[in-house]
Amino acid sequence: MYHFNEITIIGMGLIGGSIGLALKKSGKIKKITGYDVSKDSLIEAREIGAIDCIADDLKKAVLMTEVIIIAAPLGQYESILKEISPLLNADVIVTDVGSVKGFISSMFQKYLPKNIQFIGGHPMAGSEKDGIKAARSSMYENAYYFLTPSENTTQNTIEKIKTLVTEMKAYPIIVTPQEHDKIVAMISHIPHLTAAMLVISLSLCDGTKYLPFAGGGFRDSTRIASGNPEMWKDIFLYNKTEVLRSIEGLQKNLSNFKYALYTEKEDEILEILGEAKRTRDKIPGRFTDYMPPLHEIVIDVEDKPGILGNLTRILGENNINIKDIEILHAREGEKGVVKIGLESEDDRIKAKEILKRGRFPFTYERGVVNNVKGK
Numbered sequence: 478m479y480h481f482n483e484i485t486i487i488g489m490g491l492i493g494g495s496i497g498l499a500l501k502k503s504g505k506i507k508k509i510t511g512y513d514v515s516k517d518s519l520i521e522a523r524e525i526g527a528i529d530c531i532a533d534d535l536k537k538a539v540l541m542t543e544v545i546i547i548a549a550p551l552g553q554y555e556s557i558l559k560e561i562s563p564l565l566n567a568d569v570i571v572t573d574v575g576s577v578k579g580f581i582s583s584m585f586q587k588y589l590p591k592n593i594q595f596i597g598g599h600p601m602a603g604s605e606k607d608g609i610k611a612a613r614s615s616m617y618e619n620a621y622y623f624l625t626p627s628e629n630t631t632q633n634t635i636e637k638i639k640t641l642v643t644e645m646k647a648y649p650i651i652v653t654p655q656e657h658d659k660i661v662a663m664i665s666h667i668p669h670l671t672a673a674m675l676v677i678s679l680s681l682c683d684g685t686k687y688l689p690f691a692g693g694g695f696r697d698s699t700r701i702a703s704g705n706p707e708m709w710k711d712i713f714l715y716n717k718t719e720v721l722r723s724i725e726g727l728q729k730n731l732s733n734f735k736y737a738l739y740t741e742k743e744d745e746i747l748e749i750l751g752e753a754k755r756t757r758d759k760i761p762g763r764f765t766d767y768m769p770p771l772h773e774i775v776i777d778v779e780d781k782p783g784i785l786g787n788l789t790r791i792l793g794e795n796n797i798n799i800k801d802i803e804i805l806h807a808r809e810g811e812k813g814v815v816k817i818g819l820e821s822e823d824d825r826i827k828a829k830e831i832l833k834r835g836r837f838p839f840t841y842e843r844g845v846v847n848n849v850k851g852k
Protein backbone atom coordinates (compact mmCIF):
# COMPACT_ATOMS: atom_id res chain seq x y z
CA MET A 478 0.00 0.00 0.00
CA TYR A 479 1.25 3.45 -0.92
CA HIS A 480 1.36 6.16 1.73
CA PHE A 481 1.83 9.85 1.07
CA ASN A 482 4.14 11.87 3.27
CA GLU A 483 2.90 15.33 2.36
CA ILE A 484 -0.43 16.55 1.09
CA THR A 485 -2.01 19.99 0.61
CA ILE A 486 -5.64 20.95 1.05
CA ILE A 487 -6.91 24.11 -0.65
CA GLY A 488 -10.07 25.30 1.14
CA MET A 489 -10.23 24.59 4.89
CA GLY A 490 -13.98 24.60 5.37
CA LEU A 491 -16.35 21.77 6.30
CA ILE A 492 -15.01 19.25 3.79
CA GLY A 493 -11.33 20.29 3.63
CA GLY A 494 -11.22 20.43 7.44
CA SER A 495 -12.90 17.02 7.83
CA ILE A 496 -10.48 15.44 5.36
CA GLY A 497 -7.53 16.95 7.23
CA LEU A 498 -8.86 15.67 10.57
CA ALA A 499 -9.57 12.19 9.19
CA LEU A 500 -6.13 11.87 7.59
CA LYS A 501 -4.30 13.15 10.67
CA LYS A 502 -6.28 10.66 12.77
CA SER A 503 -5.19 7.84 10.44
CA GLY A 504 -1.60 8.63 11.39
CA LYS A 505 -0.50 7.79 7.85
CA ILE A 506 0.25 11.31 6.57
CA LYS A 507 3.31 13.06 7.98
CA LYS A 508 2.52 16.63 6.94
CA ILE A 509 -0.70 18.31 5.85
CA THR A 510 -0.48 21.87 4.58
CA GLY A 511 -3.60 24.02 4.35
CA TYR A 512 -4.43 27.05 2.27
CA ASP A 513 -7.58 29.18 2.45
CA VAL A 514 -8.48 32.75 1.58
CA SER A 515 -9.73 33.01 5.16
CA LYS A 516 -6.81 33.30 7.60
CA ASP A 517 -9.16 32.63 10.53
CA SER A 518 -10.18 29.27 9.03
CA LEU A 519 -6.52 28.32 8.63
CA ILE A 520 -5.69 29.23 12.22
CA GLU A 521 -8.66 27.27 13.50
CA ALA A 522 -7.77 24.30 11.25
CA ARG A 523 -4.29 24.19 12.74
CA GLU A 524 -5.63 24.56 16.28
CA ILE A 525 -8.00 21.59 15.93
CA GLY A 526 -5.28 19.48 14.28
CA ALA A 527 -6.70 19.33 10.74
CA ILE A 528 -3.43 20.64 9.30
CA ASP A 529 0.19 20.84 10.40
CA CYS A 530 1.20 23.94 8.43
CA ILE A 531 -0.41 27.06 7.05
CA ALA A 532 0.59 28.20 3.57
CA ASP A 533 0.47 31.98 3.20
CA ASP A 534 -0.20 31.80 -0.51
CA LEU A 535 -1.13 29.30 -3.20
CA LYS A 536 2.44 29.15 -4.48
CA LYS A 537 3.75 27.92 -1.11
CA ALA A 538 0.78 25.57 -0.81
CA VAL A 539 1.53 23.60 -3.95
CA LEU A 540 5.33 23.43 -3.73
CA MET A 541 6.90 20.18 -2.49
CA THR A 542 3.64 18.30 -2.02
CA GLU A 543 2.57 14.91 -3.34
CA VAL A 544 -1.20 15.44 -3.53
CA ILE A 545 -3.28 18.60 -3.84
CA ILE A 546 -6.91 18.30 -2.72
CA ILE A 547 -9.07 21.21 -3.88
CA ALA A 548 -11.88 21.62 -1.33
CA ALA A 549 -13.03 25.12 -2.24
CA PRO A 550 -16.42 26.23 -3.64
CA LEU A 551 -17.01 25.09 -7.24
CA GLY A 552 -17.15 28.70 -8.42
CA GLN A 553 -13.53 29.19 -7.26
CA TYR A 554 -12.02 26.31 -9.25
CA GLU A 555 -11.19 28.27 -12.37
CA SER A 556 -9.14 30.94 -10.60
CA ILE A 557 -7.40 28.35 -8.38
CA LEU A 558 -6.49 26.12 -11.36
CA LYS A 559 -5.25 29.08 -13.39
CA GLU A 560 -3.01 30.15 -10.53
CA ILE A 561 -1.56 26.76 -9.55
CA SER A 562 -1.10 25.25 -13.04
CA PRO A 563 2.26 26.90 -13.83
CA LEU A 564 3.59 26.04 -10.35
CA LEU A 565 3.03 22.28 -10.18
CA ASN A 566 5.73 19.62 -9.72
CA ALA A 567 5.63 17.03 -12.48
CA ASP A 568 4.90 14.17 -10.04
CA VAL A 569 2.07 15.80 -8.07
CA ILE A 570 -1.47 14.38 -8.18
CA VAL A 571 -4.37 16.86 -8.22
CA THR A 572 -7.79 15.84 -6.92
CA ASP A 573 -10.85 17.63 -5.50
CA VAL A 574 -14.06 17.12 -3.53
CA GLY A 575 -16.55 19.06 -5.66
CA SER A 576 -20.18 17.91 -5.83
CA VAL A 577 -20.26 17.96 -9.65
CA LYS A 578 -17.70 16.16 -11.80
CA GLY A 579 -18.34 16.62 -15.54
CA PHE A 580 -17.47 20.29 -15.59
CA ILE A 581 -14.52 19.75 -13.19
CA SER A 582 -13.07 17.15 -15.51
CA SER A 583 -13.24 19.58 -18.46
CA MET A 584 -11.77 22.36 -16.37
CA PHE A 585 -8.89 20.18 -15.14
CA GLN A 586 -8.24 19.19 -18.74
CA LYS A 587 -8.33 22.80 -19.87
CA TYR A 588 -6.01 24.29 -17.27
CA LEU A 589 -3.66 21.59 -15.97
CA PRO A 590 -0.48 20.81 -17.94
CA LYS A 591 -0.79 17.53 -19.88
CA ASN A 592 1.85 15.77 -17.77
CA ILE A 593 0.00 16.37 -14.48
CA GLN A 594 -2.07 13.51 -13.08
CA PHE A 595 -5.57 14.39 -11.89
CA ILE A 596 -8.56 12.45 -10.67
CA GLY A 597 -11.88 13.95 -9.59
CA GLY A 598 -13.26 13.07 -6.14
CA HIS A 599 -16.53 13.55 -4.26
CA PRO A 600 -17.13 12.31 -0.72
CA MET A 601 -20.82 11.43 -0.32
CA ALA A 602 -21.04 12.79 3.18
CA GLY A 603 -21.34 16.28 4.49
CA SER A 604 -23.79 18.44 6.30
CA GLU A 605 -26.13 21.37 5.98
CA LYS A 606 -23.54 23.31 8.01
CA ASP A 607 -20.43 24.89 6.54
CA GLY A 608 -17.04 26.16 7.67
CA ILE A 609 -14.17 24.67 9.64
CA LYS A 610 -16.16 24.79 12.90
CA ALA A 611 -18.45 22.06 11.57
CA ALA A 612 -15.56 19.79 10.44
CA ARG A 613 -15.45 16.28 11.96
CA SER A 614 -12.79 13.57 11.82
CA SER A 615 -15.51 10.90 11.51
CA MET A 616 -17.29 12.56 8.57
CA TYR A 617 -16.22 9.95 6.03
CA GLU A 618 -16.35 6.81 8.10
CA ASN A 619 -18.33 4.26 6.05
CA ALA A 620 -19.25 6.86 3.45
CA TYR A 621 -19.03 6.30 -0.29
CA TYR A 622 -16.39 8.42 -1.98
CA PHE A 623 -16.72 8.76 -5.75
CA LEU A 624 -13.52 8.91 -7.81
CA THR A 625 -13.72 9.98 -11.44
CA PRO A 626 -10.53 9.24 -13.39
CA SER A 627 -10.04 10.90 -16.77
CA GLU A 628 -8.65 9.18 -19.87
CA ASN A 629 -5.14 10.21 -18.83
CA THR A 630 -5.34 9.08 -15.23
CA THR A 631 -2.96 6.15 -14.70
CA GLN A 632 -3.84 3.02 -12.71
CA ASN A 633 -1.03 3.97 -10.34
CA THR A 634 -2.75 7.31 -9.56
CA ILE A 635 -6.11 5.60 -9.09
CA GLU A 636 -4.61 3.10 -6.62
CA LYS A 637 -2.80 5.82 -4.68
CA ILE A 638 -5.91 7.97 -4.28
CA LYS A 639 -8.01 4.92 -3.43
CA THR A 640 -5.58 4.28 -0.57
CA LEU A 641 -5.92 7.88 0.60
CA VAL A 642 -9.71 7.57 0.59
CA THR A 643 -9.51 4.29 2.50
CA GLU A 644 -7.34 6.02 5.09
CA MET A 645 -10.29 8.39 5.68
CA LYS A 646 -12.30 5.16 6.33
CA ALA A 647 -14.47 5.86 3.27
CA TYR A 648 -15.26 3.47 0.39
CA PRO A 649 -13.86 4.54 -2.98
CA ILE A 650 -16.18 4.01 -5.95
CA ILE A 651 -14.83 4.51 -9.47
CA VAL A 652 -17.27 6.02 -12.00
CA THR A 653 -17.02 8.27 -15.04
CA PRO A 654 -17.69 11.99 -14.47
CA GLN A 655 -20.89 11.63 -16.54
CA GLU A 656 -22.19 8.65 -14.52
CA HIS A 657 -21.38 10.55 -11.35
CA ASP A 658 -23.39 13.60 -12.36
CA LYS A 659 -26.37 11.46 -13.31
CA ILE A 660 -26.29 9.62 -9.98
CA VAL A 661 -25.93 12.71 -7.77
CA ALA A 662 -28.63 14.60 -9.67
CA MET A 663 -31.07 11.87 -8.57
CA ILE A 664 -29.88 11.11 -5.05
CA SER A 665 -28.54 14.45 -3.86
CA HIS A 666 -29.40 17.43 -6.04
CA ILE A 667 -33.11 16.71 -6.60
CA PRO A 668 -33.63 15.86 -2.91
CA HIS A 669 -32.12 19.23 -2.06
CA LEU A 670 -34.36 20.94 -4.57
CA THR A 671 -37.52 19.23 -3.28
CA ALA A 672 -36.55 20.07 0.32
CA ALA A 673 -36.15 23.72 -0.66
CA MET A 674 -39.47 23.68 -2.57
CA LEU A 675 -41.31 22.07 0.37
CA VAL A 676 -40.10 24.83 2.66
CA ILE A 677 -40.91 27.72 0.35
CA SER A 678 -44.29 26.20 -0.54
CA LEU A 679 -45.30 27.13 2.99
CA SER A 680 -45.04 30.82 2.18
CA LEU A 681 -47.37 30.39 -0.82
CA CYS A 682 -50.32 29.85 1.49
CA ASP A 683 -49.06 31.91 4.42
CA GLY A 684 -48.08 28.65 6.12
CA THR A 685 -44.78 29.71 7.69
CA LYS A 686 -46.62 30.60 10.89
CA TYR A 687 -47.36 26.88 11.27
CA LEU A 688 -43.64 25.95 11.29
CA PRO A 689 -43.58 25.38 15.08
CA PHE A 690 -45.96 22.45 14.52
CA ALA A 691 -43.56 20.78 12.06
CA GLY A 692 -43.04 17.20 13.20
CA GLY A 693 -40.44 14.60 12.30
CA GLY A 694 -41.73 14.18 8.74
CA PHE A 695 -41.30 17.81 7.77
CA ARG A 696 -38.00 18.11 9.62
CA ASP A 697 -36.55 14.91 8.06
CA SER A 698 -37.63 15.92 4.56
CA THR A 699 -36.30 19.46 4.77
CA ARG A 700 -33.09 19.37 6.88
CA ILE A 701 -30.88 19.73 3.81
CA ALA A 702 -32.73 22.89 2.73
CA SER A 703 -30.65 24.62 5.43
CA GLY A 704 -27.52 23.98 3.33
CA ASN A 705 -25.40 26.85 2.04
CA PRO A 706 -27.40 28.55 -0.79
CA GLU A 707 -24.20 29.73 -2.48
CA MET A 708 -22.86 26.16 -2.69
CA TRP A 709 -26.17 24.75 -3.93
CA LYS A 710 -26.53 27.51 -6.55
CA ASP A 711 -23.15 26.38 -7.97
CA ILE A 712 -24.16 22.71 -7.84
CA PHE A 713 -27.41 23.27 -9.78
CA LEU A 714 -25.76 25.45 -12.40
CA TYR A 715 -22.77 23.14 -12.96
CA ASN A 716 -24.99 20.04 -13.13
CA LYS A 717 -27.75 21.79 -15.06
CA THR A 718 -28.32 19.11 -17.73
CA GLU A 719 -28.77 16.21 -15.33
CA VAL A 720 -30.79 18.23 -12.83
CA LEU A 721 -33.16 19.39 -15.58
CA ARG A 722 -33.57 15.77 -16.69
CA SER A 723 -34.39 14.69 -13.13
CA ILE A 724 -36.84 17.57 -12.68
CA GLU A 725 -38.76 16.23 -15.67
CA GLY A 726 -39.02 12.82 -13.95
CA LEU A 727 -40.22 14.48 -10.78
CA GLN A 728 -42.82 16.53 -12.66
CA LYS A 729 -44.09 13.37 -14.39
CA ASN A 730 -44.47 11.57 -11.06
CA LEU A 731 -46.27 14.55 -9.52
CA SER A 732 -48.63 14.75 -12.51
CA ASN A 733 -49.38 11.01 -12.28
CA PHE A 734 -50.19 11.32 -8.60
CA LYS A 735 -52.23 14.47 -9.14
CA TYR A 736 -54.29 12.74 -11.82
CA ALA A 737 -54.79 9.60 -9.71
CA LEU A 738 -56.01 11.75 -6.83
CA TYR A 739 -58.22 13.96 -9.01
CA THR A 740 -59.90 10.90 -10.51
CA GLU A 741 -59.95 9.12 -7.13
CA LYS A 742 -58.17 6.04 -8.53
CA GLU A 743 -57.49 4.28 -5.22
CA ASP A 744 -55.49 1.45 -6.82
CA GLU A 745 -53.14 3.86 -8.54
CA ILE A 746 -52.65 5.94 -5.41
CA LEU A 747 -51.90 2.77 -3.46
CA GLU A 748 -49.54 1.54 -6.15
CA ILE A 749 -47.57 4.82 -6.21
CA LEU A 750 -47.29 5.01 -2.41
CA GLY A 751 -46.51 1.29 -2.18
CA GLU A 752 -43.72 1.55 -4.71
CA ALA A 753 -42.26 4.50 -2.79
CA LYS A 754 -42.38 2.57 0.49
CA ARG A 755 -40.79 -0.56 -0.98
CA THR A 756 -37.93 1.47 -2.42
CA ARG A 757 -37.40 3.65 0.67
CA ASP A 758 -37.37 0.59 2.95
CA LYS A 759 -34.26 -0.65 1.16
CA ILE A 760 -32.19 2.17 2.67
CA PRO A 761 -29.63 1.74 4.17
CA GLY A 762 -29.68 -1.76 2.72
CA ARG A 763 -26.37 -2.19 0.92
CA PHE A 764 -27.77 -3.83 -2.15
CA THR A 765 -24.64 -3.24 -4.21
CA ASP A 766 -21.35 -5.11 -4.06
CA TYR A 767 -19.46 -1.97 -3.11
CA MET A 768 -19.69 -2.32 0.61
CA PRO A 769 -19.28 -5.35 2.84
CA PRO A 770 -22.68 -6.68 3.95
CA LEU A 771 -24.06 -5.56 7.30
CA HIS A 772 -25.87 -7.70 9.86
CA GLU A 773 -28.78 -5.90 11.47
CA ILE A 774 -30.64 -5.87 14.72
CA VAL A 775 -33.73 -3.80 15.42
CA ILE A 776 -34.45 -2.51 18.91
CA ASP A 777 -37.65 -0.99 20.31
CA VAL A 778 -36.57 1.68 22.76
CA GLU A 779 -38.29 4.14 25.03
CA ASP A 780 -38.04 7.66 23.63
CA LYS A 781 -36.24 9.25 26.56
CA PRO A 782 -32.99 11.15 27.15
CA GLY A 783 -29.83 9.07 27.22
CA ILE A 784 -31.37 5.91 25.77
CA LEU A 785 -29.22 5.91 22.64
CA GLY A 786 -26.14 6.60 24.75
CA ASN A 787 -26.95 3.56 26.93
CA LEU A 788 -27.48 1.37 23.92
CA THR A 789 -24.26 2.31 22.17
CA ARG A 790 -22.27 2.22 25.43
CA ILE A 791 -23.37 -1.36 26.17
CA LEU A 792 -22.31 -2.45 22.68
CA GLY A 793 -19.01 -0.55 22.97
CA GLU A 794 -18.23 -2.09 26.38
CA ASN A 795 -18.71 -5.50 24.80
CA ASN A 796 -16.34 -4.62 21.97
CA ILE A 797 -19.08 -4.63 19.33
CA ASN A 798 -18.43 -2.08 16.62
CA ILE A 799 -21.49 -0.26 15.21
CA LYS A 800 -21.12 0.21 11.45
CA ASP A 801 -24.49 1.85 10.83
CA ILE A 802 -27.29 3.27 12.95
CA GLU A 803 -30.72 4.56 11.99
CA ILE A 804 -33.56 5.88 14.10
CA LEU A 805 -36.70 4.74 12.34
CA HIS A 806 -39.12 6.88 14.29
CA ALA A 807 -39.06 8.73 17.56
CA ARG A 808 -42.04 10.56 18.93
CA GLU A 809 -42.44 11.92 22.37
CA GLY A 810 -43.99 9.51 24.82
CA GLU A 811 -43.89 6.59 22.40
CA LYS A 812 -41.42 3.90 21.54
CA GLY A 813 -38.75 4.58 18.98
CA VAL A 814 -37.12 2.01 16.75
CA VAL A 815 -33.36 1.90 16.33
CA LYS A 816 -31.78 -0.17 13.57
CA ILE A 817 -28.12 -1.07 14.03
CA GLY A 818 -25.85 -2.55 11.35
CA LEU A 819 -22.99 -4.76 12.57
CA GLU A 820 -19.94 -6.15 10.83
CA SER A 821 -20.43 -9.89 11.32
CA GLU A 822 -22.97 -12.55 12.12
CA ASP A 823 -21.07 -13.27 15.36
CA ASP A 824 -21.44 -9.63 16.41
CA ARG A 825 -25.16 -9.76 15.64
CA ILE A 826 -25.76 -12.85 17.75
CA LYS A 827 -23.65 -11.46 20.59
CA ALA A 828 -25.33 -8.01 20.46
CA LYS A 829 -28.82 -9.51 20.41
CA GLU A 830 -28.14 -11.72 23.42
CA ILE A 831 -26.53 -8.94 25.47
CA LEU A 832 -29.25 -6.38 24.72
CA LYS A 833 -32.19 -8.79 25.09
CA ARG A 834 -30.99 -10.16 28.41
CA GLY A 835 -30.16 -6.68 29.67
CA ARG A 836 -31.97 -3.38 29.38
CA PHE A 837 -33.36 -3.84 25.86
CA PRO A 838 -35.71 -6.84 25.92
CA PHE A 839 -37.34 -5.80 22.63
CA THR A 840 -34.37 -6.58 20.42
CA TYR A 841 -35.00 -8.45 17.19
CA GLU A 842 -32.90 -9.93 14.42
CA ARG A 843 -32.84 -8.92 10.82
CA GLY A 844 -31.24 -10.76 7.95
CA VAL A 845 -28.07 -9.76 6.17
CA VAL A 846 -29.06 -6.48 4.57
CA ASN A 847 -27.94 -7.16 1.03
CA ASN A 848 -29.42 -10.62 1.08
CA VAL A 849 -33.11 -11.28 0.31
CA LYS A 850 -33.30 -13.04 3.69
CA GLY A 851 -33.44 -9.61 5.39
CA LYS A 852 -36.83 -8.92 6.90
Ligand SMILES: NC(=O)C1=CN([C@@H]2O[C@H](COP(=O)(O)OP(=O)(O)OC[C@H]3O[C@@H](n4cnc5c(N)ncnc54)[C@H](O)[C@@H]3O)[C@@H](O)[C@H]2O)C=CC1
Nearest residue numbers: 488489490491492513514549551553575576603604607608
Ligand atom coordinates in the same frame (compact mmCIF):
# COMPACT_ATOMS: atom_id res chain seq x y z
N1 LIG B 1 -21.09 20.74 2.22
C1 LIG B 1 -21.18 19.47 1.92
O1 LIG B 1 -21.93 18.73 2.56
C2 LIG B 1 -20.35 18.92 0.80
C3 LIG B 1 -19.62 19.75 -0.04
N2 LIG B 1 -18.87 19.21 -1.04
C4 LIG B 1 -18.06 20.09 -1.90
O2 LIG B 1 -16.98 20.53 -1.10
C5 LIG B 1 -16.54 21.82 -1.53
C6 LIG B 1 -16.38 22.70 -0.31
O3 LIG B 1 -17.60 22.78 0.37
P1 LIG B 1 -17.69 23.02 1.93
O4 LIG B 1 -16.48 22.51 2.62
O5 LIG B 1 -19.02 22.54 2.37
O6 LIG B 1 -17.71 24.60 1.96
P2 LIG B 1 -17.20 25.58 3.12
O7 LIG B 1 -17.82 26.88 2.84
O8 LIG B 1 -17.40 24.96 4.45
O9 LIG B 1 -15.64 25.67 2.83
C7 LIG B 1 -15.07 26.25 1.70
C8 LIG B 1 -13.76 26.89 2.11
O10 LIG B 1 -13.10 27.34 0.94
C9 LIG B 1 -12.54 28.60 1.20
N3 LIG B 1 -12.31 29.31 -0.06
C10 LIG B 1 -13.17 30.07 -0.80
N4 LIG B 1 -12.56 30.51 -1.91
C11 LIG B 1 -11.29 30.03 -1.89
C12 LIG B 1 -10.18 30.16 -2.75
N5 LIG B 1 -10.24 30.86 -3.87
N6 LIG B 1 -9.01 29.56 -2.39
C13 LIG B 1 -8.93 28.85 -1.25
N7 LIG B 1 -9.95 28.69 -0.39
C14 LIG B 1 -11.12 29.27 -0.70
C15 LIG B 1 -13.53 29.29 2.11
O11 LIG B 1 -12.92 30.36 2.85
C16 LIG B 1 -13.96 28.12 3.00
O12 LIG B 1 -13.16 28.00 4.17
C17 LIG B 1 -17.58 22.31 -2.54
O13 LIG B 1 -16.99 22.25 -3.82
C18 LIG B 1 -18.73 21.34 -2.40
O14 LIG B 1 -19.35 21.12 -3.65
C19 LIG B 1 -18.76 17.85 -1.23
C20 LIG B 1 -19.44 16.99 -0.41
C21 LIG B 1 -20.31 17.45 0.64
Ligand SMILES: O=C(O)C(=O)Cc1ccc(O)cc1
Nearest residue numbers: 576600601602603604605701
Ligand atom coordinates in the same frame (compact mmCIF):
# COMPACT_ATOMS: atom_id res chain seq x y z
O1 LIG C 1 -26.30 16.77 4.69
C1 LIG C 1 -26.48 15.83 3.93
O2 LIG C 1 -27.19 14.86 4.25
C2 LIG C 1 -25.83 15.79 2.61
O3 LIG C 1 -26.26 15.04 1.77
C3 LIG C 1 -24.66 16.67 2.42
C4 LIG C 1 -24.05 16.68 1.06
C5 LIG C 1 -24.08 17.86 0.34
C6 LIG C 1 -23.48 17.94 -0.89
C7 LIG C 1 -22.84 16.83 -1.42
O4 LIG C 1 -22.24 16.91 -2.61
C8 LIG C 1 -22.78 15.64 -0.71
C9 LIG C 1 -23.39 15.56 0.54
